[in-house]
Amino acid sequence: xxxxxxxxxxxxxxxxxxxxxxxxxxxxAFVLDGNRRYARERNLKTIGGHRKGSDTFEQTIQWAMLxxxxxxxxxxxxxxxxNRTPEEVNGIMEILKEKLGNILQHxxxxxxxxxxxxxxxxxxxxxxxxxxxxxxLLTRKNTAIIINIAFAYTGRDEIASGVNTLLNGISHNELxxxxxxxxxxxxxxxxxxxxxxxxxxxxxxxxxxxFLTWETSDQTILCFxxxxxxxxxxxxxxxxxxxxxxxxxxxxxxxxxxxxKLRNTTWKGNTQNLNKFVQKKIDNELRxxxxxxxxMDKDVGVPECDGMFGCD
Amino acid sequence: xxxxxxxxxxxxxxxxxxxxxxxxxxxxxEIRDFLRFNLRYxxxxxxxxxxxxxxxxxxxxxxxxxxxxxxxxxxLAISVIPESQESVLSMLLSKxxxxxxxxxxxxxxxxxxxxxxxNFECDGxxxxxxxxxxxxxxxxxIPVISLYDYNGILKTRYKELGSYIQEEIIQDFWAVEKIxxxxxxxxxxxxNVHKTNGYTNGVNGTKSRDTLHxxxxxxxxxxxxxxxxxxxxxxxxxxxxxxxxxxPMTSEEKLIDENTLDSYLNRYNxxxxxxxxxKTEPDLLLILGNVKSTLGFLxxxxxxxxxxxxxxxxxxxxxxxxxxxxxxxxxQQRFGK
Numbered sequence: 001x002x003x004x005x006x007x008x009x010x011x012x013x014x015x016x017x018x019x020x021x022x023x024x025x026x027x028x029a030f031v032l033d034g035n036r037r038y039a040r041e042r043n044l045k046t047i048g049g050h051r052k053g054s055d056t057f058e059q060t061i062q063w064a065m066l067x068x069x070x071x072x073x074x075x076x077x078x079x080x081x082x083n084r085t086p087e088e089v090n091g092i093m094e095i096l097k098e099k100l101g102n103i104l105q106h107x108x109x110x111x112x113x114x115x116x117x118x119x120x121x122x123x124x125x126x127x128x129x130x131x132x133x134x135x136x137l138l139t140r141k142n143t144a145i146i147i148n149i150a151f152a153y154t155g156r157d158e159i160a161s162g163v164n165t166l167l168n169g170i171s172h173n174e175l176x177x178x179x180x181x182x183x184x185x186x187x188x189x190x191x192x193x194x195x196x197x198x199x200x201x202x203x204x205x206x207x208x209x210x211f212l213t214w215e216t217s218d219q220t221i222l223c224f225x226x227x228x229x230x231x232x233x234x235x236x237x238x239x240x241x242x243x244x245x246x247x248x249x250x251x252x253x254x255x256x257x258x259x260x261k262l263r264n265t266t267w268k269g270n271t272q273n274l275n276k277f278v279q280k281k282i283d284n285e286l287r288x289x290x291x292x293x294x295x296m297d298k299d300v301g302v303p304e305c306d307g308m309f310g311c312d
Numbered sequence: 313x314x315x316x317x318x319x320x321x322x323x324x325x326x327x328x329x330x331x332x333x334x335x336x337x338x339x340x341x342e343i344r345d346f347l348r349f350n351l352r353y354x355x356x357x358x359x360x361x362x363x364x365x366x367x368x369x370x371x372x373x374x375x376x377x378x379x380x381x382x383x384x385x386x387x388l389a390i391s392v393i394p395e396s397q398e399s400v401l402s403m404l405l406s407k408x409x410x411x412x413x414x415x416x417x418x419x420x421x422x423x424x425x426x427x428x429x430x431n432f433e434c435d436g437x438x439x440x441x442x443x444x445x446x447x448x449x450x451x452x453x454i455p456v457i458s459l460y461d462y463n464g465i466l467k468t469r470y471k472e473l474g475s476y477i478q479e480e481i482i483q484d485f486w487a488v489e490k491i492x493x494x495x496x497x498x499x500x501x502x503x504n505v506h507k508t509n510g511y512t513n514g515v516n517g518t519k520s521r522d523t524l525h526x527x528x529x530x531x532x533x534x535x536x537x538x539x540x541x542x543x544x545x546x547x548x549x550x551x552x553x554x555x556x557x558x559x560p561m562t563s564e565e566k567l568i569d570e571n572t573l574d575s576y577l578n579r580y581n582x583x584x585x586x587x588x589x590x591k592t593e594p595d596l597l598l599i600l601g602n603v604k605s606t607l608g609f610l611x612x613x614x615x616x617x618x619x620x621x622x623x624x625x626x627x628x629x630x631x632x633x634x635x636x637x638x639x640x641x642x643x644q645q646r647f648g649k
Contacts, residue, residue: 021330080648160570166542171550177543182535210615217611221604246337247604
């Protein structure tokens with residue numbers, strides 16, 4: 001990963017400076033699609049396409065940090081992807097373990113990045129859980145950029161988990177059923193809540209494929225690109241940000257107004273209960289991650305987590 | 313001091329460059345849109361002088377081409393964007409010269425006295441154009457259509473819309489009859505509207521008649537319905553169970569799965585189990601306008617839906633529709649595999 005330190009050319013830097021005069025999206029979501037088709041067209045093995053895709057994603061994080069984007073979410077592995085051949089699934093797991101293990105072994109090179117994982121934790125392979133948990137706990141307090149890795153994820157599974165969490169909270173009298181609204185619903189999604197997406201970029205196809213279907217409703221600008229993910233370049237990224245700014249004008253004012261109205265209504269009502277509920281959920285999540293992180297092999301030489309939610 | 317002055321100058325230069333490229337981009341978009349529409353219109357008028365073109369032939373060609381496609385959506389969703397009053401270009405220009413420029417109120421409600429178009433408009437949505445598009449979809453043998461607009465204009469005006477749709481379908485029926493040998497035009501049936509049994513246009517058809525199922529959605533049918541499902545599931549499963557403490561719920565029963573939530577949401581949408589021709593999820597969503605967003609369209613149902621953009625209501629034509637179907641026929645659903 002350290003081999004891919006990105007350097008802008010002077011022309012790219014000028015264009016970036018121009019783009020930054022306008023609104024830069026706060027949260028960008030990526031569907032990393034087209035790795036296999038890229039590999040097929042270049043007579044590479046499928047896993048070679050995935051490897052190239054993961055390198056491109058590494059670069060994308062650097063580009064996002066240059067532009068001042070605060071949150072990035074990537075669709076790394078869907079629940080439906082478990083239906084692929086065992087060879088391909090194992091290959092993807094190996095790439096992920098290698099990349100995340102690399103971050104854990106060189107934490108000083110990735111200062112500022114906060115890694116989080118969204119998805120169905122019960123479907124994550126046992127040998128991957130400690131790595132994911134350790135990385136989340138280690139980087140929890142970083143603020144330069146939030147990187148959400150969607151693993152064993154689908155939008156419907158996320159929404160259903162939100163329903164279950166809320167029902168649980170209501171049945172234990174932690175929340176009032178009559179005060180539930182969209183804003184409270186978003187806080188109940190499993191793992192950490194992901195903020196609403198400003199820009200959704202997908203390469204290769206023009207559909208959402210069950211990714212962040214709740215978070216991309218309303219105001220998100222959708223940008224479907226024809227090229228495959230490994231071919232996504234800095235110039236294409238900058239042009240996508242430009243298109244975001246150009247298309248933002250067309251979003252009707254009502255959609256923006258509704259979001260704010262919901263937030264204000266919630267805060268007038270159920271503030272204390274909601275805060276307690278959300279904090280309890282986050283604490284439970286962190287406690288579970290510590291349990292998984294402790295299972296990690298200490299001989300690997302990665303920083304340890306001392307308990308009570310990570311390394312401080 | 314010099315550095316600050318240089319930074320200030322740089323910032324102004326970059327800002328001006330930013331405005332210029334955005335204005336140039338919007339300008340080229342509007343010019344291209346204008347030229348495409350008007351050149352097409354002009355060529356059609358010219359060709360109709362030498363009977364090389366007629367709207368009837370265009371419709372017949374469309375029905376024939378679609379019937380040859382390997383894949384056609386069975387459930388089509390159409391998101392209607394109301395025409396806004398101010399163009400983006402004038403908004404951008406007003407940033408540059410705020411005092412001098414008056415907002416160019418491009419009159420999208422152009423009244424053609426002969427056709428009396430203004431009667432078909434409500435809040436920027438031309439119902440007759442919407443009806444025409446629905447009729448094209450019906451001619452393409454699409455049995456289920458979901459119409460969407462953020463504010464629910466179509467929901468409130470569904471009766472008016474329904475009568476326009478029926479007129480357009482009857483008008484276009486000759487093309488379908490010729491290609492497919494159908495006997496009667498389909499019955500138009502609205503599902504999720506105020507009349508709980510659904511509203512059906514035209515005569516109550518015999519069973520042998522096809523039905524065109526139409527669902528009309530607004531933003532309130534999306535996320536708010538999911539929240540409503542939480543409350544209803546709580547009342548149905550948890551509150552009722554607490555009245556019967558002798559039989560406590562198991563932990564499996566307490567967990568709601570996707571299928572349960574799906575059944576609640578489809579019930580709110582008015583989906584009937586009698587509709588077997590298509591799935592509850594749209595195969596294709598067509599957004600009529602340059603708004604690159606779903607604007608709250610049914611987040612639960614849109615997970616695998618192809619999303620295409622067509623020109624706005626005032627500019628969309630049947631050939632744009634056909635191009636979208638060609639693109640849909642080529643796409644491949646891998647479902648994660």
